[in-house]
Structure formats: structure tokens, C-alpha cells
Amino acid sequence: MTSTTPSAGSSALAACREEGRAALIGYLPVGFPTLAGSLEAIAAIVEGGVDIVEVGVPYSDPLMDGPVIQRATETALAAGMTVDDVFTAVAASVAAGAPAYVMSYWNLILRRGVDRFAADLAAAGGSGVITPDLIPDEASEWLEAARRHDLDPVFLVAPSSTTERLSVATAACRGFVYAASTMGVTGTRASVGDAAADVVARTRAVTDLPVCVGLGVSNRAQAAEVARYADGVIVGSALVRALDEGGPSAVGRLAAELAAGVREGRG
Amino acid sequence: MTAALGSPGIGRFGDFGGRYVPEALIPALEQLDEVRRKALVDPEFVGELDRLHRTYTGRPSILTEVPRFAEHCAGARVLLKREDLNHTGSHKINNVLGQALLAKRMGKRRVIAETGAGQHGVATATAAALLGLDCVVYMGKVDTERQALNVARMRLLGAEVIAVTNGSQTLKDAVNEALRDWVANVDDTHYVLGTVTGPYPFPEMVRDFHRIIGVEARAQVLDLVGRLPDAVIACVGGGSNAMGIFHRFLDDASVRLVGVEAGGDGVETGRHAARFSGGSRGVLHGAATYVLQDDDGQTIESHSVSAGLDYPSVGPEHAHLFETGRAEYRSATDAEAMEAFRLLSRTEGILPAIESAHALAGAMVLGQELGPDAVLLVSLSGRGDKDVHTAARWFGLLGDDEGGMP
Numbered sequence: 225m226t227s228t229t230p231s232a233g234s235s236a237l238a239a240c241r242e243e244g245r246a247a248l249i250g251y252l253p254v255g256f257p258t259l260a261g262s263l264e265a266i267a268a269i270v271e272g273g274v275d276i277v278e279v280g281v282p283y284s285d286p287l288m289d290g291p292v293i294q295r296a297t298e299t300a301l302a303a304g305m306t307v308d309d310v311f312t313a314v315a316a317s318v319a320a321g322a323p324a325y326v327m328s329y330w331n332l333i334l335r336r337g338v339d340r341f342a343a344d345l346a347a348a349g350g351s352g353v354i355t356p357d358l359i360p361d362e363a364s365e366w367l368e369a370a371r372r373h374d375l376d377p378v379f380l381v382a383p384s385s386t387t388e389r390l391s392v393a394t395a396a397c398r399g400f401v402y403a404a405s406t407m408g409v410t411g412t413r414a415s416v417g418d419a420a421a422d423v424v425a426r427t428r429a430v431t432d433l434p435v436c437v438g439l440g441v442s443n444r445a446q447a448a449e450v451a452r453y454a455d456g457v458i459v460g461s462a463l464v465r466a467l468d469e470g471g472p473s474a475v476g477r478l479a480a481e482l483a484a485g486v487r488e489g490r491g
Numbered sequence: 492m493t494a495a496l497g498s499p500g501i502g503r504f505g506d507f508g509g510r511y512v513p514e515a516l517i518p519a520l521e522q523l524d525e526v527r528r529k530a531l532v533d534p535e536f537v538g539e540l541d542r543l544h545r546t547y548t549g550r551p552s553i554l555t556e557v558p559r560f561a562e563h564c565a566g567a568r569v570l571l572k573r574e575d576l577n578h579t580g581s582h583k584i585n586n587v588l589g590q591a592l593l594a595k596r597m598g599k600r601r602v603i604a605e606t607g608a609g610q611h612g613v614a615t616a617t618a619a620a621l622l623g624l625d626c627v628v629y630m631g632k633v634d635t636e637r638q639a640l641n642v643a644r645m646r647l648l649g650a651e652v653i654a655v656t657n658g659s660q661t662l663k664d665a666v667n668e669a670l671r672d673w674v675a676n677v678d679d680t681h682y683v684l685g686t687v688t689g690p691y692p693f694p695e696m697v698r699d700f701h702r703i704i705g706v707e708a709r710a711q712v713l714d715l716v717g718r719l720p721d722a723v724i725a726c727v728g729g730g731s732n733a734m735g736i737f738h739r740f741l742d743d744a745s746v747r748l749v750g751v752e753a754g755g756d757g758v759e760t761g762r763h764a765a766r767f768s769g770g771s772r773g774v775l776h777g778a779a780t781y782v783l784q785d786d787d788g789q790t791i792e793s794h795s796v797s798a799g800l801d802y803p804s805v806g807p808e809h810a811h812l813f814e815t816g817r818a819e820y821r822s823a824t825d826a827e828a829m830e831a832f833r834l835l836s837r838t839e840g841i842l843p844a845i846e847s848a849h850a851l852a853g854a855m856v857l858g859q860e861l862g863p864d865a866v867l868l869v870s871l872s873g874r875g876d877k878d879v880h881t882a883a884r885w886f887g888l889l890g891d892d893e894g895g896m897p
């Protein structure tokens with residue numbers, strides 16, 4: 225890989241590694257419950273201690289998402305969220321002090337124009353894009369745009385990934401690798417399960433990039449558990465639920481709990 | 492707006508197709524591709540599918556000439572390929588039997604499916620009963636209401652029917668839910684996708700299982716008429732009956748291939764499912780194709796009196812045939828399709844599925860254009876039993892007054 229300057233997200237992950245701990249990555253969808261509400265929530269989780277923000281883009285057909293995020297994105301779309309708002313949210317996250325990655329289904333990027341999306345994201349100060357329904361095999365245009373605009377393309381790996389697929393995915397990633405903890409969609413789960421540690425170990429065998437684990441983490445204890453073996457802990461549905469039930473202060477409190485969790489992992 | 496769609500890679504029809512799915516599903520798609528490629532050249536598999544076609548489905552399906560209906564097509568000769576006479580009442584069984592046999596080969600004990608009109612769900616429930624597989628069918632809540640009889644049929648066959656209450660509560664949301672189920676249960680579950688879309692290898696595999704429609708029909712037309720038809724006409728939801736009947740004619744340059752999409756209230760109203768006149772290039776449900784979408788790329792809900800055509804995207808091979816010009820795509824409004832439904836019922840004693848009635852409406856227009864010397868082959872993809880309630884309401888045949896079709 226011909227990486228140029230590391231992204232802000234990549235530097236944040238490196239700083240956490242220096243501290244001997246995993247990073248906390250918090251997902252929130254832009255526009256939920258309103259645009260202003262989502263910006264406030266992003267500021268609250270940064271204040272609470274997330275190291276990196278993952279800005280979700282509401283999409284009409286979110287096939288990787290469970291009920292909590294589906295409902296939130298339906299609300300955001302009904303309230304009039306547009307893709308333009310994503311860049312506002314990214315800039316807000318960066319202004320609050322946390323690097324931001326966008327999580328977007330592919331059609332929204334394709335529709336805007338891949339290069340234009342990348343240019344807008346770079347202008348807003350974003351670090352990269354996580355693409356849950358784009359595999360590297362289909363991503364040549366995006367990989368070029370990412371290189372041109374110095375953004376991190378982040379692809380997913382899963383418990384089902386073969387060694388060959390792990391190599392394909394990680395070779396195309398920059399910044400970090402997103403490891404799905406379980407076979408399934410987003411949502412809180414009672415336990416994260418053994419598959420996560422296994423997929424992280426198998427991913428580490430083929431790459432030196434940081435490996436961050438998402439899907440299913442919802443509380444401090446789970447964050448601590450995953451932080452023992454992962455470079456980053458990604459939390460989504462639990463934050464969205466906290467925001468839904470208790471507003472910005474509740475989501476900020478949960479972020480603080482999770483931030484304590486990732487610091488306990490390798491205590 | 493024409494967006495570039497990505498690199499020609501695995502499973503492309505020109506720019507279209509591909510595999511736009513979570514990485515977690517790639518191993519299952521690769522296994523499916525390998526198993527189906529082997530199966531298609533394995534005499535045991537081919538023999539078993541052929542036996543089921545003959546002794547279970549009732550293939551070959553017959554060709555019926557419909558002279559009284561043809562009077563409404565400017566006197567052109569109209570030949571119907573009778574997929575409505577298949578067991579379970581539509582072409583859908585061709586694909587389902589193939590995929591269910593593959594599921595067994597892959598050692599999967601559970602099948603899932605999405606359904607709109609319920610015909611694909613019924614066919615999947617049927618194959619699951621026949622082969623001893625567990626079966627779960629996802630169906631939008633709106634569709635469970637307008638196709639209530641098919642919900643009962645699936646349950647009688649032992650399937651679990653889950654009403655999907657997300658989004659528009661129709662076929663596209665049922666596909667989303669089936670994909671979510673598949674990601675979570677891919678170890679023991681095969682997703683029997685019901686049309687020629689989705690990630691590769693589905694578009695090609697489903698087409699290959701339906702190819703028999705065109706193979707039979709081409710020989711039957713030659714036999715009956717002594718020449719090839721001037722046009723082959725089929726309705727296009729996802730596009731499986733159309734790809735099935737078109738495919739054997741692709742190299743016959745003199746044969747026009749005409750797909751008829753659902754025009755709903757009229758393309759100009761925005762309430763339709765005409766992806767080729769009202770949509771644009773995009774990605775939905777794993778495939779690069781044509782999609783009804785807004786300026787941001789959010790899917791726009793489709794509208795049609797026909798649940799089976801009420802889908803905002805279309806199979807990628809159709810997108811390719813559209814852009815290369817090898818096939819042409821038109822639309823028929825709800826009213827035009829229902830008029831064709833009425834005419835075929837009254838003139839020939841055949842109640843078509845409302846989906847298939849869109850193809851009949853297309854034949855009425857093509858007959859006008861081509862005149863009495865033309866030979867039109869029409870895919871009668873399904874029977875109208877499931878639509879009796881909708882049609883009776885449309886024509887005002889329910890309630891106290893005697894009523895009567897006008």
C-alpha cells in the first residue's frame with residue numbers, strides 16, 4: 225500500500241495503542257432524532273470519551289442493520305435528512321475533537337458520484353468511509369477516489385471469512401479493519417461470543433492494521449472484554465437506544481461508561 | 492443521470508450485476524456458485540430436475556393459441572406460453588425446484604424466501620414440503636393483506652410466514668429481511684431468491700432454471716407456425732419469467748424481445764414500477780441495475796395493482812439488454828392490465844395473473860403496431876386465482892348488487 229499521510233482516525237488509533245488500550249468508536253446516524261439532535265448527540269459522546277465517531281448515513285434499505293438502527297434511520301429520513309447533512313455531522317465531530325468515519329450503504333455514494341462524495345468528505349475533515357455492502361472486488365472506483373482524496377477505505381471481515389477473503393479485504397483497507405463480531409446484523413446482544421476473538425486473531429495473521437470489532441457490544445463489561453483482544457471497540461445500537469430513551473445526556477453517560485470499559489480491558 | 496457503476500468483475504452483464512453484499516455472505520455465494528455449476532453438468536442433478544419437471548410440475552407447459560383474444564390485438568396471431576398451468580400456478584416453481592435441490596446438495600436443512608404476490612413463497616413452501624426442508628417466508632405486511640389466500644396456502648404447506656412491517660411493507664422490505672435472516676443463519680440456511688436479481692450468482696442461476704420456458708416455447712412455435720415469432724412479450728417484475736422466455740431467443744436477431752413493466756397509475760404520476768422509464772442506474776439488493784431512487788439515492792417506493800411487479804428495482808441482465816437495445820421495455824398501467832385481464836377471461840376462459848395481464852396488455856399494443864401478419868408469443872406467467880379478490884373489487888363484483896364485468 226502506498227499510504228501517504230495517516231488520517232486523523234488512524235493517528236487516534238495509534239495514540240490509543242501507545243496508551244496500551246483499545247479505542248472506543250461510537251456510531252450515531254445523522255439526522256436522528258433531528259439534524260440538530262444528532263449533532264448534539266455527537267458532541268455528547270465525544271465529551272463522554274469516544275475516540276472516534278462513526279457517522280451513519282440513513283438509507284431506505286439498511287440490510288446490515290437490526291431493528292434499533294432501522295427505526296432510527298426511518299425517523300431520520302422521515303424528518304428530511306439528506307446526504308448533505310452527513311458532511312455537517314462529520315465537521316461537527318471533528319470540531320468536537322474526534323476524527324470521523326462515515327458508514328454508508330453504497331448506493332448513496334454511487335448516486336452522489338464517488339469522487340464527489342470523497343471530495344466532500346475530505347473537505348469536511350472526514351477520515352474515511354466504512355462500506356458495509358461494498359466488497360473490495362467491486363470497489364476499484366472508490367479505492368481510486370479514496371487515494372486521490374486521502375481517505376481511509378474500511379472494509380468488513382466476518383466470522384465466515386476464509387483466509388483468502390481476509391487477505392482480499394485487509395489488503396484494500398486503510399486506517400483499520402472492521403471485524404464483525406458475529407454473523408448477523410447490528411443490534412445489542414447478551415454476549416459478544418467467541419467468534420469475535422477468533423476472527424480478530426485470524427485477521428491479525430494477515431495484516432498489521434488495527435482491527436476494530438463491531439456488532440453486539442452494548443455495555444462497559446462487554447467493551448472491556450472486547451478491548452482485551454481488539455484495537456477498537458465499535459458501539460452502535462446501544463448508543464442509539466440511549467439517545468432515543470434519554471437524549472444527549474444519556475448517550476453521553478453511556479459513552480463515558482464504555483470509555484471506562486475500554487480502559488479496563490488490558491488493565 | 493448515468494453513474495459509473497464499477498468495474499466489470501465477477502457476475503457482470505455489461506456494467507450490471509456484481510455482488511453488493513456484506514462480506515459475511517461472500518463464502519455462501521461462492522459455495523452456491525460452485526455447487527450450481529457442478530450440478531448443471533451432473534447427470535444425476537439434471538435427471539432429477541427433469542423428472543420433477545415432468546412428474547410434479549407438469550412440464551412441458553403447453554402453447555395455446557388465443558384467436559378470440561387476438562381480435563383485440565389487431566388480428567395478430569397470439570400464442571400463450573402456459574406457465575399458469577404449472578403446479579402451484581406460475582413459472583416460479585421452475586426456479587424453486589432447482590434451488591431446493593441445490594440446498595439439499597449443500598447440506599442445508601432450512602430455506603428462506605421473500606415473496607410479493609405470494610407465488611414465489613407458495614412455490615418455495617411447496618418445494619420445502621416435497622423435499623423435507625424447514626421453510627420461512629418473508630412477506631411485506633401490505634402484501635399479506637392483499638394476497639391473504641396465498642398466506643394461508645403457505646401455512647397449509649407447513650411454512651412459517653413472517654409479515655414484514657419495516658419501510659414500505661412490500662416486496663423490497665421482504666428482501667431486506669430475508670437477507671438479514673440469511674446473514675445470521677447462513678450455516679444451515681439457503682436463501683431461495685425468487686427472481687433474476689440479487690448478488691451473483693443469483694441472476695444467472697435463476698435465469699438458467701427458467702430458461703426451459705423459452706427452450707420449450709421456441710420449439711413449440713416453430714412446430715405450430717413454421718417460423719419464429721415476431722415478438723416475445725413478458726411482464727417484468729424482477730424479471731425471471733421474462734429472462735426465462737427471452738434467453739433462448741437472444742441470438743434470433745429477427746425476434747423482438749419486449750418486457751412490460753408495471754405502469755401503475757401512469758409513469759407521469761410517479762406512482763408506478765417502470766424502472767426503465769422512471770428509474771436510473773443504481774445498486775439495490777446486491778446488484779448494480781436500474782432503480783427507482785431519489786436524488787440522494789434513497790429508494791422510491793413503487794406502485795402497482797400487481798404485487799408481483801411492485802418492486803423498485805429489476806434484474807441486472809434486463810438492465811444490460813435495455814442499454815444494449817436487444818430488448819425493449821414498455822409499461823402498462825393498472826387500468827390497461829386490468830382491461831387485458833378482463834378480455835382474456837371473457838374471450839378465452841383463462842383468468843391470468845394480474846402480473847401476466849401486463850404482458851397481455853403489451854401484446855394488444857404490439858398487435859396494433861405490427862398488424863395481422865405478426866406472430867406474438869406471450870408469457871402467461873401465472874394464473875389469476877390468487878387475484879380473484881383484487882379483480883372482483885376492481886370490477887365492482889363484490890357486495891349486494893349483482894354487478895358484472897362491463
Ligand SMILES: Cc1ncc(COP(=O)(O)O)c(C=O)c1O
Nearest residue numbers: 610728729730731732799846873
Ligand atoms: C405470475 C407472476 N408473474 C410474474 C411475476 C413477476 O416476477 P418476475 O418478473 O421475476 O417473473 C410474479 C411475481 O410474483 C408472478 O407471481
